[in-house]
Every structure is written in C-alpha cells, then in structure tokens.
C-alpha cells in the first residue's frame with residue numbers, strides 16, 4: 116500500500132525524498148526542501164500530529180545563524196527571548212550553587228541567550244510547511260534499498276518508495292538500524308549518562324518574588340543563570356517573552372563508569388518537589404528558592420549516543436539526534452539538527468544533485484558534518500563534567516573553571532554552515548558557489 120501523497124507534486128521530480136521524523140530538524144528540512152519546485156518531499160511522523168514538550172530550548176549564535184539561513188528568522192524572532200538589557204550578550208552567568216557567588220559570564224556577542232518555548236518554535240516552523248507534505252501516524256518499521264531507490268515500511272503496513280530517505284527520527288531512531296546494522300556494527304543505541312535532569316517552567320513573577328524573599332538579587336530571576344557544584348548544576352533562562360522561566364536541575368551519579376538504568380525503567384518520570392529538593396542538600400538560598408517554585412517536576416534520565424562510525428548508507432542518511440544525540444550541557448543538540456537541515460537542503464536543492472548522484476551527495480554530507488557533530492557530542496559531555504566540578508585538570512578550581520567557561524563555546528558558536536556546503540560542493544566537484 117502506498118502512503119497517502121495528496122500534495123501537488125512536480126510531474127517528473129528531480130528527486131523523490133522521504134523524511135522520517137517531524138521534530139525540529141525534520142520539519143526544518145522539509146520546509147527548506149519544499150521551496151524547490153523540482154523536488155517531491157514527504158515527511159512521515161509517527162505521532163498523530165506535530166508535538167513538542169512544554170519546555171524551553173536555547174540556541175547559540177550558530178543555531179540562530181542556521182535558522183536565519185533556513186529562511187525562518189522572522190518566525191523565530193517573533194517568539195524568541197533574549198537576555199534583558201544591559202545583559203544582552205550574556206549567554207549564562209555562572210555562580211557557585213552553595214552561595215550564589217558570581218564566578219563569571221559567557222558572552223555570545225550579538226546573540227546572548229536566545230531561547231524559545233519548544234512547542235511555539237515547532238508551531239512557528241510548521242506554519243511554513245505546504246499542505247500535503249506531512250503524513251501522520253507513520254511509524255517507520257523497516258527500511259530497504261537497492262540500486263533503484265529506497266523503500267520505507269510503516270507500522271500501519273503502508274510504504275513509501277523514493278530516491279532518498281532521511282532519518283530525522285530522534286535518539287531512538289528506527290532508520291539508524293538500517294544505516295548501522297547490528298550484525299556489522301554491534302549495538303550503537305542510546306546509553307544513559309548517569310545524569311538525571313529535573314525540569315519545570317515557572318512563572319517569572321513567582322520566581323522573582325521567591326528570589327527576593329530568599330534575600331537574593333532579583334537579577335537572578337531575569338538574567339540566565341547556571342549554579343554549579345559537585346555532581347550537580349541548575350540552570351534558568353526565560354521563555355515565552357520572559358513570562359516563564361525554564362528551569363533544569365541536574366544530578367549525576369558518577370559511581371560507575373558504565374551507569375545503567377534498571378531494565379525497562381522509563382526515561383521520564385513525575386517526581387515530588389521534596390524528592391528533588393532532597394537531591395540538593397547544602398545548596399544556597401537562590402537554588403532552594405528556584406526549586407521551591409517547581410510544584411510538579413519531571414525527572415529525565417539523560418541519554419546520548421556514542422560517536423557513530425557513519426551517518427550515510429547509499430541512499431539513506433541519518434541526521435539530528437538520530438545520528439548524534441548528545442547531552443544538553445552546551446544547549447547544542449537542536450542547533451546541530453538545524454545546521455544539518457541547512458547543509459542538506461543546500462546540497463539536495465542544487466540541480467546538480469540528480470537520482471544517479473544522490474548517494475554520493477549523502478556521503479559528501481557525512482564527510483563534512485561528521486567531525487563537527489562528534490566534537491559537539493564530546494564537548495557537551497565534557498561541559499557537564501566541568502559544571503559539576505569534575506572537569507579534567509580543573510575539578511573544583513574556580514579560577515581555571517571561570518577562565519575555561521569564558522571561551523569554551525566560541526568554536527561551536529562561530530561556525531558557519533555555509534562553509535560545510537562549500538566543502539561538500541568541492542568534494543563533489545561542483546562549481547564553486549558561496550551559499551546564500
């Protein structure tokens with residue numbers, strides 16, 4: 116059975132492309148590709164509609180650059196939060212969790228802390244998706260390919276045949292099993308990091324009052340903050356035009372080099388406020404005030420992928436969290452998914468990419484994106500260690516810690532994905548052209 120494809124599509128498309136997964140990355144790619152009149156694009160989402168959790172997501176300058184290159188800047192700016200004046204360039208202020216003492220700040224010039232409510236952002240980009248491209252209730256079960264094309268079969272027994280398949284289906288990706296078969300690559304699925312994250316959204320005014328009543332500066336409620344301590348850290352930043360504060364409180368069990376969750380344990384659970392507070396004994400007045408504002412926390416067991424040996428297998432490519440799910444300590448996972456979307460859309464959108472050469476284009480994509488994505492994964496893990504006073508050669512030395520935090524994100528933020536496109540074009544022997 117064919118999947119329902121009611122969209123008005125080109126009669127003889129240059130490429131027929133399937134995208135599995137309608138999260139931030141998959142939708143961004145579908146929007147970008149759907150602007151090319153000679154491409155036929157279909158987006159398959161397992162759920163019955165697009166949905167994101169009610170939490171914040173923070174974007175560094177590189178992610179905001181990718182959003183802008185994808186033509187989504189206006190939609191983004193309408194809903195994005197920024198650090199308030201005169202702290203516009205502040206990504207985070209860093210403080211000691213025990214007593215809120217100021218350590219330093221990380222500055223992202225011209226960007227600061229640019230964040231959104233996840234569901235608002237997904238809705239804003241979905242609004243750019245033409246009718247008929249998205250298909251819901253399509254959970255990918257298996258993928259197969261031959262020299263002619265690729266076929267994805269869904270759990271409802273429908274299937275889609277196309278020239279290329281892009282797996283944007285998140286950390287538990289089904290497409291990944293096709294790209295990296297267990298028989299050849301062993302088990303490359305997600306692993307628990309030993310870190311749990313309590314999450315909550317708090318009305319800003321409530322948090323401001325609690326902070327002031329705790330005897331702390333109200334700026335702690337308005338300017339993005341990270342509170343650091345041994346095996347623990349807490350972050351706050353505004354979302355919903357500063358009406359809400361996104362709070363994430365991390366605790367890490369470092370007792371085992373290979374931490375394991377009990378078999379079958381859910382990744383996300385609801386917990387009591389008291390259980391969360393009990394996990395932060397000896398923390399300062401501000402931290403207690405912040406956690407005291409989260410009435411119904413959820414606790415997330417944070418998983419990541421190992422660095423994968425490859426992302427492409429002929430006509431099939433995995434991207435976003437399906438390829439490089441990482442710990443959230445640099446606020447970079449969604450940014451990498453968006454960089455992927457821009458680079459891939461630029462390459463697949465080029466008329467030089469035809470059916471015969473499409474697999475080579477996916478290899479070129481992998482060749483230019485793999486090292487960067489792996490480096491972001493590794494440094495995200497290292498950042499969490501640093502924030503929790505376990506950084507290599509730094510530990511609890513706050514002077515060295517501060518110096519490191521002031522500069523450590525620059526390489527990540529300064530990246531321009533147009534350089535990846537140029538590098539891939541060069542590999543493909545396509546004529547030199549600077550991407551718009």
Ligand SMILES: Cc1cc2nc3c(=O)[nH]c(=O)nc-3n(C[C@H](O)[C@H](O)[C@H](O)COP(=O)(O)OP(=O)(O)OC[C@H]3O[C@@H](n4cnc5c(N)ncnc54)[C@H](O)[C@@H]3O)c2cc1C
Pocket residue numbers: 135136137138139140141159160161162166171172173174178253254255256283284285286287288289290312363415417434435436437440441443445446447448449450451452
């Ligand atoms: C606590 C936490 C905080 C974070 N904070 C930040 C942050 O501040 N900044 C940042 O940049 N990143 C952050 N991240 C990471 C970010 O959320 C992810 O990197 C990003 O959402 C990945 O996008 P994606 O589109 O690749 O995958 P996802 O958002 O996971 O989307 C995958 C989609 O695929 C669908 N799907 C899954 N399986 C199938 C299937 N078999 N068939 C069809 N569809 C399927 C899902 O329903 C979903 O819609 C954070 C992550 C966590 C856990």
